[in-house]
Amino acid sequence: MTTSIMIVGVGGQGTLLASRILGSALVSEGYDVKVSEVHGMSQRGGSVVTYVKFGDKVYSPVIEKGEADIILSFEQLEAARWLPYLKPDGKLIVNTQKIDPMTVVTGAAKYPDNVLETLSATGVDLITLDSLSLALKAGSAKAVNVVLIGAMASKTDIAKDKWLKAVEENVPPKFKELNLKAFELGYNS
Amino acid sequence: MKRLYLGNEAVARGLYEAGCRVASSYPGTPSTEITEFASKYDEIYCEWAPNEKVATETAAGAAIAGARSFCAMKHVGLNVAADPLFTASYTGVNAGMLIAVADDPGMHSSQNEQDSRHYALASKTMMLEPSDSAECLYFTKKAYELSEKFDTPVILRLTTRVSHSRSLAEESERVDNGLLPYEKNPQKYVMMPAMAIKRHVVVEDRILKQTAWNEKEAFDEGINKMEINGGDIGVITSGICYQYAKEALGDKVSYLKLGCVYPLPVNVIKEFASKFKTVYVIEELDDYIESHCKKIGVNVLGKDVFTLQGEYFQSLVKKVVLGEENKYLKADIEVPARPPVLCAGCPHRGLFYALKKLGVTVSGDIGCYTLGALAPLTAIDTCICMGASVSSLHGRNKADPSNASKSVAVIGDSTFIHSGVTGLINVAYNKSNTVTIILDNSITGMTGHQQNPTTGLTIKGDPTTAVNLEKLAEAVGIHNVRVVDPYDLIETEKAIKEELTTDGPSLIISRRPCALLKYVKHNPPLEVAFDKCRSCKMCMKIGCPAISMKDGKAFIDFTQCVGCGVCKQLCKFDAIRNQ
Numbered sequence: 001m002t003t004s005i006m007i008v009g010v011g012g013q014g015t016l017l018a019s020r021i022l023g024s025a026l027v028s029e030g031y032d033v034k035v036s037e038v039h040g041m042s043q044r045g046g047s048v049v050t051y052v053k054f055g056d057k058v059y060s061p062v063i064e065k066g067e068a069d070i071i072l073s074f075e076q077l078e079a080a081r082w083l084p085y086l087k088p089d090g091k092l093i094v095n096t097q098k099i100d101p102m103t104v105v106t107g108a109a110k111y112p113d114n115v116l117e118t119l120s121a122t123g124v125d126l127i128t129l130d131s132l133s134l135a136l137k138a139g140s141a142k143a144v145n146v147v148l149i150g151a152m153a154s155k156t157d158i159a160k161d162k163w164l165k166a167v168e169e170n171v172p173p174k175f176k177e178l179n180l181k182a183f184e185l186g187y188n189s
Numbered sequence: 190m191k192r193l194y195l196g197n198e199a200v201a202r203g204l205y206e207a208g209c210r211v212a213s214s215y216p217g218t219p220s221t222e223i224t225e226f227a228s229k230y231d232e233i234y235c236e237w238a239p240n241e242k243v244a245t246e247t248a249a250g251a252a253i254a255g256a257r258s259f260c261a262m263k264h265v266g267l268n269v270a271a272d273p274l275f276t277a278s279y280t281g282v283n284a285g286m287l288i289a290v291a292d293d294p295g296m297h298s299s300q301n302e303q304d305s306r307h308y309a310l311a312s313k314t315m316m317l318e319p320s321d322s323a324e325c326l327y328f329t330k331k332a333y334e335l336s337e338k339f340d341t342p343v344i345l346r347l348t349t350r351v352s353h354s355r356s357l358a359e360e361s362e363r364v365d366n367g368l369l370p371y372e373k374n375p376q377k378y379v380m381m382p383a384m385a386i387k388r389h390v391v392v393e394d395r396i397l398k399q400t401a402w403n404e405k406e407a408f409d410e411g412i413n414k415m416e417i418n419g420g421d422i423g424v425i426t427s428g429i430c431y432q433y434a435k436e437a438l439g440d441k442v443s444y445l446k447l448g449c450v451y452p453l454p455v456n457v458i459k460e461f462a463s464k465f466k467t468v469y470v471i472e473e474l475d476d477y478i479e480s481h482c483k484k485i486g487v488n489v490l491g492k493d494v495f496t497l498q499g500e501y502f503q504s505l506v507k508k509v510v511l512g513e514e515n516k517y518l519k520a521d522i523e524v525p526a527r528p529p530v531l532c533a534g535c536p537h538r539g540l541f542y543a544l545k546k547l548g549v550t551v552s553g554d555i556g557c558y559t560l561g562a563l564a565p566l567t568a569i570d571t572c573i574c575m576g577a578s579v580s581s582l583h584g585r586n587k588a589d590p591s592n593a594s595k596s597v598a599v600i601g602d603s604t605f606i607h608s609g610v611t612g613l614i615n616v617a618y619n620k621s622n623t624v625t626i627i628l629d630n631s632i633t634g635m636t637g638h639q640q641n642p643t644t645g646l647t648i649k650g651d652p653t654t655a656v657n658l659e660k661l662a663e664a665v666g667i668h669n670v671r672v673v674d675p676y677d678l679i680e681t682e683k684a685i686k687e688e689l690t691t692d693g694p695s696l697i698i699s700r701r702p703c704a705l706l707k708y709v710k711h712n713p714p715l716e717v718a719f720d721k722c723r724s725c726k727m728c729m730k731i732g733c734p735a736i737s738m739k740d741g742k743a744f745i746d747f748t749q750c751v752g753c754g755v756c757k758q759l760c761k762f763d764a765i766r767n768q
Binding site: 010011012023024027032033034035036037038045046047058059060061062064065066067077078080081083084085086087088099100101102103104105106108109110111112115118119121122123124132141 | 191192193297298321349350353354355356357429432433435436437502503504515516517518519520521522523524525526527528529530531532563564565729732734736737738746748749
């Protein structure tokens with residue numbers, strides 16, 4: 001059995017750190033783990049995706065349409081973009097933040113209305129949270145990623161202390177307290 | 190203890206454990222992190238070279254001198270390094286030499302989708318291809334043994350999904366055999382016709398020995414693998430495609446996984462194929478293994494049923510081989526594309542705005558600034574390869590001298606050093622009337638902030654001499670040289686206008702550090718006074734990701750804005766102000 005988690009968002013939102021924390025927590029549970037990320041050009045404000053897979057034995061590092069058990073989306077439009085990658089009975093966790101893509105800024109396209117309502121109408125198991133507010137409460141808008149990891153962590157079978165350790169291992173020491181607080185706020189949301 | 194290693198990090202660990210002593214590379218996605226991780230080991234001398242040719246020659250020199258050596262590059266970098274590669278294959282090595290080349294199927298961050306395996310074939314250089322991080326580490330170590338055993342450089346071929354995925358690998362101790370003695374041997378190391386003719390004979394003999402090794406020992410030593418699971422389908426594959434095939438087909442088919450893809454075995458392929466009714470070759474990009482199979486008379490299905498383009502994944506394999514597809518959800522939402530953009534505060538933005546406003550033709554180059562080609566800036570006309578901006582503008586203006594007053598070249602600082610400088614020498618030498626603009630952001634940006642010869646710091650962050658671009662230009666014969674701050678729109682536009690009308694070649698250095706550099710101090714974010722905003726959308730013309738329209742008025746996202754002030758200079762109604 002392989003479990004597949006996708007972390008999607010906009011370049012610069014910190015999806016890579018989130019996948020690193022998730023990867024650490026899973027390795028500490030003794031799973032075979034693969035994490036696939038994309039570096040380089042698409043990081044610059046583009047749509048970014050990280051795949052995390054774990055189980056007894058994982059082969060492909062990539063997740064495709066209809067394969068994800070959980071999608072953790074850092075932004076509404078990205079949740080809609082990647083929805084087809086979710087298993088029909090998978091969980092979609094969405095940060096309510098909206099970031100206009102350049103195609104919308106230039107007027108070439110429109111940011112769709114009522115994204116969350118339309119997603120919900122597909123029957124998907126949808127969980128939403130305003131993680132930007134929670135991140136600001138923790139002390140920095142940059143902690144959105146750790147808030148979201150906290151929110152996802154509460155839906156898994158992995159013990160909370162393993163998650164906290166994974167957060168500590170992957171953030172710079174001087175931001176440890178801030179990130180642990182952000183994790184708690186997400187976990188309890 | 191096993192832990193998660195990025196594929197590139199595992200290669201670096203392999204270098205360390207194999208006793209590698211010298212590494213020289215030029216950054217290029219998806220290969221960059223190998224050398225960054227390697228530089229954390231004090232036992233390996235590491236450097237960023239100005240380009241891949243220099244890096245490969247440095248590694249070749251170190252190997253001949255008796256040190257296990259390394260260089261890394263992306264696929265297009267191997268084009269630049271092809272010259273030393275082809276002849277290093279003839280000279281062979283003394284201590285082992287490894288060249289890592291990372292291909293980018295799907296072009297996540299590249300200008301083409303070339304398949305580097307052809308280089309192994311063309312240069313007659315042994316090539317290994319790992320499929321996960323554990324193999325990255327093991328194959329790297331093994332490559333040094335093979336390099337010394339067969340007296341050849343060895344290429345380690347990676348692809349984006351191997352380089353940039355994390356999987357478990359286990360580390361062990363470093364084994365350093367020290368420097369091997371160097372003995373003068375012109376017959377082996379001086380490649381002029383009389384000697385090279387004899388070395389070519391050695392190379393052809395070496396290929397026969399390597400092929401024999403790949404038939405048998407490569408299986409015993411864990412480089413190749415055969416998995417016979419019954420059924421009437423066989424799969425021949427290598428690298429990441431093995432992982433996709435295993436995920437899609439599991440134990441329903443049998444596998445011949447080739448870890449050494451040059452020179453390819455013959456007998457073992459014939460023997461494997463003879464067991465099955467249908468044999469698929471599953472390989473991304475070109476029909477490299479497939480062609481070999483067909484050449485040796487083995488009937489396989491390859492590009493007739495698979496594509497030559499983009500990345501493969503498990504669903505493609507499942508669909509082609511089993512005819513199965515996954516079910517998935519769809520929402521009734523038109524999702525706009527989200528292409529990458531220049532970052533908020535990017536110093537290139539002001540320059541591209543000025544170029545667009547002036548309506549000039551722009552020869553572009555490779556780097557973050559290639560994004561200046563996208564809407565709304567749409568300020569770049571061509572982008573071919575590293576350094577091509579300077580030389581192709583020269584060609585453009587020679588083709589039609591009237592272009593000189595309405596065309597410029599833009600090139601980053603690192604790209605200029607890589608291969609723009611030769612183009613600039615040509616401009617001066619051949620009396621060209623061109624305007625070259627160096628976008629000097631004090632770092633190699635696109636690949637994630639690597640030092641280069643203009644930054645004054647080494648890969649380890651130690652101070653070193655820095656190329657003085659102004660003096661360099663002067664020395665090669667460019668006498669109109671000026672420096673502008675691209676945050677200052679008026680000054681930037683004025684400089685470009687003046688140089689376009691000046692006779693003879695000019696160089697403008699658009700100088701401001703990358704906004705993402707840690708040492709760069711930012712101003713507080715700006716905000717829009719809604720009562721003053723007339724919704725003219727002038728501020729939207731620069732394509733800043735921090736600016737959008739909200740309820741009909743311009744709006745600045747404070748989480749992204751770094752207060753560069755470029756938008757403020759565009760607002761005719763003073764609606765943009767400090768918070």
